[in-house]
Amino acid sequence: SQQGEEDPQALSIQEGENATMNCSYKTSINNLQWYRQNSGRGLVHLILIRSNEREKHSGRLRVTLDTSKKSSSLLITASRAADTASYFCATRILTGGGNKLTFGTGTQLKVEL
Amino acid sequence: GAGVSQSPSNKVTEKGKDVELRCDPISGHTALYWYRQSLGQGLEFLIYFQGNSAPDKSGLPSDRFSAERTGGSVSTLTIQRTQQEDSAVYLCASSFDRGLAQPQHFGDGTRLSIL
Numbered sequence: 001s002q003q004g005e006e007d008p009q010a011l012s013i014q015e016g017e018n019a020t021m022n023c024s025y026k027t028s029i030n031n032l033q034w035y036r037q038n039s040g041r042g043l044v045h046l047i048l049i050r051s052n053e054r055e056k057h058s059g060r061l062r063v064t065l066d067t068s069k070k071s072s073s074l075l076i077t078a079s080r081a082a083d084t085a086s087y088f089c090a091t092r093i094l095t096g097g098g099n100k101l102t103f104g105t106g107t108q109l110k111v112e113l
Numbered sequence: 114g115a116g117v118s119q120s121p122s123n124k125v126t127e128k129g130k131d132v133e134l135r136c137d138p139i140s141g142h143t144a145l146y147w148y149r150q151s152l153g154q155g156l157e158f159l160i161y162f163q164g165n166s167a168p169d170k171s172g173l174p175s176d177r178f179s180a181e182r183t184g185g186s187v188s189t190l191t192i193q194r195t196q197q198e199d200s201a202v203y204l205c206a207s208s209f210d211r212g213l214a215q216p217q218h219f220g221d222g223t224r225l226s227i228l
Contacts, residue, residue: 010150030213042204042219043156050214088155091211100146101170101217103156 006089006107014112019076021107023089024069030092031066031105033101034074037086046074079111115139117220119205125226128197132134134190139205145182146205147190147215156204162188192225200227207214 007022023032031050035043049056049065049072056063062075076083086108090101118137125155126132138145147155147193160171173179177195180197192199202224206217 022135033216035219040221042221043217044219045216048214048216059216064186090156100158103148105155 002042006087006104008107009105010110012110013079015079015081017079017111019083019111020073021080021087021109022070023104024071024103025048025072025089025102027064027089027093029067031062033073033090033092034061034063035088035090035103036038037088037106041087043088047069054068054108076109079109081111083109084111085109117205117218119203119208119220119223121223122221123224123226125228126195127228129194131193132189132195132225134192134203134205134225136188136190136205136207136220138186138188139203139218140186141209142207142218143185143210144208144215145188146206146208147180147188148206150202150204150222152201159190159203194226195227197227200225 005024012043013019013098028049031048033048034046037043047058047061047063053068060077064073086106088103089107090103092101118196120135145162149159150156160180162171173191177193180190203221204222206219208215208217
C-alpha cells in the first residue's frame with residue numbers, strides 16, 4: 001500500500017482561489033516532499049519539509065507538517081490556470097532505504113478561468 | 114546541463130516480447146531511480162542505484178524485470194516476456210547523491226503499451 005495518501009483525489013477551483021491538498025502517511029519520516037506532474041510529463045520537485053519543521057513557504061506555496069498526526073498539507077495561494085496538474089506527496093523514511101521516496105496517490109487539481 | 118532523458122518516449126509491443134527502456138541521468142548525479150506509474154496512480158518504486166553500491170532491487174515486481182547502470186551513468190530497464198499488466202509509464206529520476214534531503218529530478222517517462 002502507498003505510504004502517502006492524498007486528499008482530495010480531485011479538486012476543481014476558479015483562478016484566484018486557494019487550493020489545499022492533504023497528505024497522510026504511516027511511518028516515521030526524515031522529510032516529506034511535494035511534487036507536481038503535468039499531463040504526460042515527469043514529476044517536478046516543489047518543496048521539501050524536514051521532520052523537525054512545522055511550516056515552510058516558497059513563493060505561492062505553503063507546506064505544513066504535523067508529525068504527531070502523520071499528515072501534511074500543501075496550500076497554493078492565488079491559483080492560476082497553469083497550476084493545473086497532479087500533486088504528489090512523497091516521504092523519505094527515517095532510517096535506511098537510501099534516498100528512496102514513497103509516493104502517495106496524488107491530487108488532481110484543475111484551475112478554471 | 115540537460116535534464117533527465119528517457120527513451121523511447123512511447124513503446125508499443127506485443128505480449129511476450131522483451132523491451133529495453135533507457136535513462137540518461139543528469140550529469141554528475143550519482144543516484145538513479147526507476148519508478149512505474151499506472152494510469153491515474155501514484156509512483157511505484159522499482160529499483161535504486163547509488164554510485165558503485167549494490168542496487169536496491171526491492172521494488173522489482175518479478176524476475177522478468179532487471180536493470181543495469183553502466184559506468185555510473187546511463188541505465189537500462191529490461192522487461193522480459195512482457196505481459197499486459199506491464200503496461201504503464203516508466204519514470205526515471207536522478208539525484209545528486211544519497212543525501213536525505215536531495216530532491217529527485219525526473220524524466221518525462223516511457224509510456225509502455227503491451228498489446
